[in-house]
Amino acid sequence: xxxxRPRASRTPASAMVDEGQPASEEEEGAEHGLLLGQPSSxxxxxxxEEDDDEDGDDGDDELDDEAPEELTFASAQAxxxxxxxxxxxxxxxxxxxxxxxxxxxEELFIEQKKRKLxxxxxxxxxxxxxxxxxxKASGKLKEANLKKKSGEDYEKGGDSKNTKExxxxxxxxxxxxxxxxVRLKDQDLRDSRQQAxxxxxxxxLYGPGTNRTTVNKFLSLENKRLPVKxxxxxxxxxxxxxxxxxxAKRFKRRWMVRxxxxxx
Amino acid sequence: MGEFKVHRVRFFNYVPSGIRCVxxxxxxxxxxxxxxxxxxxxxxxxxxxxxxxFFPGHESRATEALCWAKGQRLFSAGLNGEIIEYDLQALxxxxxxxxxxxxxxxxAVSPHGSQLLVGCEDGSVKLFQITPDKIQFxxxxxxxxxxxxxxxxxxxxxxxxxxxxxxxxxxxxLSDGTVISVDxxxxxxxxxxxxxxxxxxxxxxxxxxxxxxxxxxxxxxxxGTAEGTVFHFQLVSVTSNSSEKQxxxxxxxxxxxxxxxxxxxxxxALISGGTDTxxxxxxxxxxxxxxxxxxxxxxxxxxxxxxxxCSKKRQLLxxxxxxxxxxxxxxxxxxxxKNGDTLPLSKNADHLLHLKTKGPENIICSCISxxxxxxxxxxxxxxxxxxxxxxxDNISLQRVSKMPAFLRSAxxxxxxxxxxxxxxxxxxxSLHIIRLLEGSFKHLHTFQPQSGTVESMCLLAVSPxxxxxxxxxxxxxxxxxNIKSLKLHxxxxxxxxxxxALAIAPNTNNLVIAHSDQQVFEYSIPDKxxxxxxxxxxxxxxxxxxxxxxxxxTHISFHPKRPMHILLHDAYMFCIIDKSLPLPNxxxxxxxxxxxxxxxxxxxxxxxxxxxxxxxxxxxxFMDLLDERTLVAVERPLDDIIAQLPPPIKKKKFGT
Numbered sequence: 012x013x014x015x016r017p018r019a020s021r022t023p024a025s026a027m028v029d030e031g032q033p034a035s036e037e038e039e040g041a042e043h044g045l046l047l048g049q050p051s052s053x054x055x056x057x058x059x060e061e062d063d064d065e066d067g068d069d070g071d072d073e074l075d076d077e078a079p080e081e082l083t084f085a086s087a088q089a090x091x092x093x094x095x096x097x098x099x100x101x102x103x104x105x106x107x108x109x110x111x112x113x114x115x116x117e118e119l120f121i122e123q124k125k126r127k128l129x130x131x132x133x134x135x136x137x138x139x140x141x142x143x144x145x146x147k148a149s150g151k152l153k154e155a156n157l158k159k160k161s162g163e164d165y166e167k168g169g170d171s172k173n174t175k176e177x178x179x180x181x182x183x184x185x186x187x188x189x190x191x192x193v194r195l196k197d198q199d200l201r202d203s204r205q206q207a208x209x210x211x212x213x214x215x216l217y218g219p220g221t222n223r224t225t226v227n228k229f230l231s232l233e234n235k236r237l238p239v240k241x242x243x244x245x246x247x248x249x250x251x252x253x254x255x256x257x258x259a260k261r262f263k264r265r266w267m268v269r270x271x272x273x274x275x
Numbered sequence: 276m277g278e279f280k281v282h283r284v285r286f287f288n289y290v291p292s293g294i295r296c297v298x299x300x301x302x303x304x305x306x307x308x309x310x311x312x313x314x315x316x317x318x319x320x321x322x323x324x325x326x327x328x329f330f331p332g333h334e335s336r337a338t339e340a341l342c343w344a345k346g347q348r349l350f351s352a353g354l355n356g357e358i359i360e361y362d363l364q365a366l367x368x369x370x371x372x373x374x375x376x377x378x379x380x381x382x383a384v385s386p387h388g389s390q391l392l393v394g395c396e397d398g399s400v401k402l403f404q405i406t407p408d409k410i411q412f413x414x415x416x417x418x419x420x421x422x423x424x425x426x427x428x429x430x431x432x433x434x435x436x437x438x439x440x441x442x443x444x445x446x447x448x449l450s451d452g453t454v455i456s457v458d459x460x461x462x463x464x465x466x467x468x469x470x471x472x473x474x475x476x477x478x479x480x481x482x483x484x485x486x487x488x489x490x491x492x493x494x495x496x497x498x499g500t501a502e503g504t505v506f507h508f509q510l511v512s513v514t515s516n517s518s519e520k521q522x523x524x525x526x527x528x529x530x531x532x533x534x535x536x537x538x539x540x541x542x543x544a545l546i547s548g549g550t551d552t553x554x555x556x557x558x559x560x561x562x563x564x565x566x567x568x569x570x571x572x573x574x575x576x577x578x579x580x581x582x583x584x585c586s587k588k589r590q591l592l593x594x595x596x597x598x599x600x601x602x603x604x605x606x607x608x609x610x611x612x613k614n615g616d617t618l619p620l621s622k623n624a625d626h627l628l629h630l631k632t633k634g635p636e637n638i639i640c641s642c643i644s645x646x647x648x649x650x651x652x653x654x655x656x657x658x659x660x661x662x663x664x665x666x667x668d669n670i671s672l673q674r675v676s677k678m679p680a681f682l683r684s685a686x687x688x689x690x691x692x693x694x695x696x697x698x699x700x701x702x703x704x705s706l707h708i709i710r711l712l713e714g715s716f717k718h719l720h721t722f723q724p725q726s727g728t729v730e731s732m733c734l735l736a737v738s739p740x741x742x743x744x745x746x747x748x749x750x751x752x753x754x755x756x757n758i759k760s761l762k763l764h765x766x767x768x769x770x771x772x773x774x775x776a777l778a779i780a781p782n783t784n785n786l787v788i789a790h791s792d793q794q795v796f797e798y799s800i801p802d803k804x805x806x807x808x809x810x811x812x813x814x815x816x817x818x819x820x821x822x823x824x825x826x827x828x829t830h831i832s833f834h835p836k837r838p839m840h841i842l843l844h845d846a847y848m849f850c851i852i853d854k855s856l857p858l859p860n861x862x863x864x865x866x867x868x869x870x871x872x873x874x875x876x877x878x879x880x881x882x883x884x885x886x887x888x889x890x891x892x893x894x895x896x897f898m899d900l901l902d903e904r905t906l907v908a909v910e911r912p913l914d915d916i917i918a919q920l921p922p923p924i925k926k927k928k929f930g931t
Contacts, residue, residue: 201356201377204396208354208378209337215442215459216501216534217922222482224925226918229532235931245918 277837278614282605282907286624287583287594287896289911290919291576292332294548296341296351297537301491306539306546307349308554309338312597312637315351315361318575320541322772324556325791325827326579330361330368331655332597334635340381344405345388352393354378358403358410366702367655367684372410374401445487447496457484457498463508465522477524479506482924483534486547490540497545499535502924504528505547507559530555530574533923550921552576568823576894576913577846579775581829583897583909589647589665590901591627592909597637600652602628602670605907627670630661644690649711651697653685658699662714679718682707689735696758698744700735706746708758720761722746736777738784743800745786747774753788755800765803770794776843778831783838789828793821795843795852808854815858820865821886824848832900844898849908850888859884866890 217223231243292312299306306318313332319325337354344350349361356378362369376395383392391403391410403410442459449455453474454466461480466473482501489496494510507526513519533550540546543562548554554575563570582595590605604625610618632638632654641652650661660675687700697709697716704724710717736745743764747753752769756762767788776789785806786798794817797809805813826846834840841852859865866888892898897909 204377205335205337205354205356208380208396216483222925223922225922226920229923229926230914230917232926232928232931236928244914 277904279904279906280608280618281892282901282905283892284592284603284605284624284907284909285912285915286603286626287592287909287911288915288919289582289594289596289896290916291552291578292597293533293550293552293920294537294554295338297539297546297548297554298341298343298349299539299541299546300343300347301542303347304541306541306554306556307341307343308537308548309341309351310552311337313338314637315341315349317349317363318554319773319791320544320556323791323793323827324573324575325773325775326575327773327791328363328366329580330366331639332637333655339379340383340393342382342384342391344384344391348405350382350384350391350410352379352382354380356395358382358391358393360410365704366686370409372403376401442483444483444485445498447487447489449489449493451493455487455489455496457487459483459485461500463487463498463506475522479524480504485534485536486538488538488540491542495540497538497540497547499531499538499547499549501534502926503531503533503535503549503551505530505535505538505545505555505557507545528555528557530557530572532917533920550923551917552920573825576916577826577896577911579827579829581897584642585897585899585901585907586643586645586647587899587901588645591643591647592897592907593641593643593650595638595641595652598632600628600630600632600638600641600650601626602630602643602650605901628663628672630672632659640685640688642688642690644694645692646694649690649694649697651688651690651699653683653688653699655684658682658685660697660716673714675714675716678716681705681721682709686733687735689737691737691741692739693741696741698735698737700733700746704748706735706744706756708744708761722756722761722763734774734777736779736786738779738800739781740784743779743784743786745777745779745800747777747788753777753786753798755786764800767796767798770796775827776829776831778833780833780838780841781835787831787841787843789831789843791827793817793824793828795828795841797841812858815860818859818863818865818886819861830897830899834900834903836903842898842900844895846895847893848888848890849892849895849898850886853885853887856883856885859886 215221227243227245234241234243292310292314294308295311296309297306304319304321306320308316308318310316310332313334313336315330315332315338316326317328319327335355336359338351339353341349341351347363349363350358351361352358352374356376357371357373358379359371360369361367374393374395376393376397376399378396379393380396381394384390385392389405390413391405392400393403394400399415401412402414404413443456444459445457447455448468452468454468456464456466458464461478461482461484463477463479463484464473465475479498480500480502484498484500486499487496496508497505498508499505505528506524507528508522509525510520511523511525513521528545528547531547531549531551531553535547535549537549538545538547544556544558546554546556556573556575558570558572560566560570584593584595585591586593590607592603592605594601594603604627606620606624607622608618609621612618630650632652634654634657636654636656639653639655641650643650647665648663650663652659658678660678662673662675664671664673681701682699684702685699686702689698690696691698695711696719697711699707699709701707706722708719708721710719734747737743737758742757742759744756744758745753746756750769750773751766753767753774755764755766757764767786770790772790772792772794774788775791778787779785779800780787784800786800788796788798790796794813796813797806798804799806824845824847828843828845831841831843833842839854841854843850843852863884865884865886892908892910894911894913895908896911897907899907901907
């Protein structure tokens with residue numbers, strides 16, 4: 012039988028099945044031990060040739076009269092088709108898996124988005140209460156505010172707010188009035204104003220330009236005017252050179268240890 | 276009396292917070308004082324200037340103004356922008372109302388007491404209507420429209436004068452149209468509100484003049500400066516017959532060392548308080564009718580409550596600060612000596628525990644059990660109970676979780692002698708008894724207050740045998756409960772001065788009560804009547820020097836082996852009352868010197884009386900008998916407090 016060389020048109024077709032195919036072909040080749048690694052060459056043809064060659068060589072070496080193995084064209088075609096089919100299926104499987112993954116991720120995102128927004132009825136209630144739009148903080152922040160509010164023993168309800176026309180801050184009351192949601196921005200603003208006010212008082216009383224002295228000097232004024240002058244009330248500065256004293260102590264300890272070791 | 280070894284403790288680093296605002300109420304003769312840590316204290320000026328109520332502070336509350344409204348209602352406003360009303364019966368905060376104007380700098384009440392004005396940071400003045408339950412927002416004045424009639428509006432404004440901006444710390448508006456302003460340049464200026472011009476200018480200090488208060492009759496006012504001087508201005512006629520009057524600076528008072536940030540003017544006295552934490556009440560001699568000891572200067576420095584508790588078995592002291600507790604073990608000595616010697620310590624005092632409280636609230640009260648294994652303290656919103664374990668020299672702490680909610684805001688905590696029961700007096704008037712088990716607790720019983728009264732129980736005492744519990748409120752008598760049968764046993768008749776200390780004697784079960792006017796009563800609980808000794812001394816009356824003491828008795832204790840001795844102390848003395856000795860009358864020498872043995876018997880017999888007083892250890896914050904031969908005295912020298920205060924104004928003295 013004459014071994015027909017496979018047509019050249021086959022290999023480009025097999026090569027063009029999918030972009031990912033070369034990689035999968037190579038993988039498959041590695042897995043199954045087939046020499047399909049070369050994408051553009053006559054992949055299906057070469058092993059046959061090599062087999063042929065090998066067989067031919069062996070045959071030549073040992074037995075001259077043995078006829079070369081016959082491989083029908085049909086079988087070779089069938090094999091090639093099998094391989095192609097396998098490769099195509101693997102590619103399809105990969106594609107579907109990827110699609111599923113993407114779908115799942117999108118669903119997750121949609122769910123998360125839904126969870127962030129409040130349920131419909133609560134939103135309706137709030138808009139019906141006639142208050143301006145609310146920027147809801149997440150659950151954790153609400154709890155933190157609650158703890159703060161309860162710690163300060165507040166008794167706020169919705170009524171005390173509604174009496175004031177000028178309410179710009181938003182305080183929304185829960186369904187059973189057991190918690191209070193507060194805009195975090197307002198709390199920060201209030202804190203910063205309080206800090207600014209305290210800083211103003213501190214600066215005007217104790218800042219630069221005020222004529223302040225230390226308590227030590229103040230208490231020592233009497234001592235200076237006595238007929239027998241005494242020292243200041245706090246004469247020693249025990250906070251002087253603490254780092255140096257610490258280092259010295261540490262060094263002394265280490266030196267003592269060394270001294271104890273060396274006679275031995 | 277016996278010989279005692281005295282542990283002289285000076286490591287309690289107690290620094291009170293400075294006074295920020297003072298408000299005087301004329302109808303009830305009470306003074307509300309607000310401090311920088313947010314505490315508001317109420318002093319009853321007619322009950323010997325005793326601090327009868329207090330509201331614990333909060334870190335975020337920076338009170339800037341305090342005022343009384345009609346019907347004994349107290350309001351405060353601060354830099355957190357809120358107006359707070361205090362409930363004086365239940366001793367808690369009724370409500371807080373946010374003024375929505377930013378930090379509030381000043382507040383004033385209208386003369387008829389029904390309207391409240393606050394001056395806010397954003398320049399607006401808001402008017403609130405005081406309703407029986409709450410306050411209600413009425414109007415908002417803009418900066419320009421402040422010409423509407425308001426009396427006594429105190430405000431803060433900027434005015435650009437000379438190099439440095441001059442801050443006006445206080446303004447007073449009199450009914451004849453004069454406006455008085457005090458500012459940071461040391462000037463008191465009189466303005467005419469009709470023409471808007473400066474009438475008179477007094478330069479009185481080199482530093483800021485920080486506060487001003489006008490009397491009700493508007494003929495005198497008082498200002499306080501940053502140097503600690505308080506000046507009194509009076510409206511006097513120009514010559515003795517003319518009707519024309521002018522304001523004259525009459526009296527300077529130097530009772531403070533630091534800034535005087537708050538002054539108040541009562542009809543008969545000038546009240547001032549400042550950064551040096553003293554509250555000084557100076558009665559004006561021309562206004563006082565009877566010139567006796569009541570007209571003397573009163574300086575309140577030390578707390579009127581006990582901040583220290585003691586575990587006698589393990590020789591531990593628990594110190595209460597505003598935001599933490601400290602546990603110390605006393606040192607010990609093996610030396611002996613004679614009277615007056617100072618013995619060297621063989622083992623120093625040990626700082627065992629530093630327990631910080633969580634949250635911004637101040638600690639209201641704390642206690643350690645006599646065996647030393649339990650520590651309890653309370654803030655406004657929570658109650659904490661800890662179990663201590665001692666292994667050799669180490670100490671470990673374990674918190675008992677899930678304390679019930681009704682225990683919060685406790686005014687007084689007390690453990691029984693066997694440390695098995697915990698007594699808590701809450702500010703709603705109820706008394707709770709909790710049984711302590713190993714690592715957990717069980718709520719035994721709650722004594723509810725009598726119907727109709729919401730009376731907060733301030734002081735507790737338990738008998739050493741565990742049968743009786745005595746509780747005193749602010750106005751009703753002292754209630755005595757039987758713990759075994761869980762019923763009210765009897766009530767000591769009420770006295771018109773508040774109780775300052777309570778204790779029950781070990782075997783005789785006599786209840787000893789000390790009041791703020793320095794009266795001491797002894798009541799026998801089993802017999803339900805006053806004892807013989809108490810009747811005798813009430814008939815005779817106390818020695819006048821005893822009654823003239825300034826500071827209230829804060830702690831009473833007993834000697835385990837000597838039932839005739841009562842040990843009590845106030846800030847400047849401690850006294851052992853020997854009931855077997857004769858009582859002194861007004862002619863006896865009250866403060867005996869130390870009884871030296873070489874004095875003749877005759878003299879000793881003549882001067883021997885029941886009150887043995889020692890003034891060696893002062894100022895005393897706490898004194899107790901640890902065992903039969905040991906006393907512990909916790910002192911707090913005033914210089915140590917002053918050394919930790921903010922810097923004062925520099926004073927230039929010649930020669931320094």
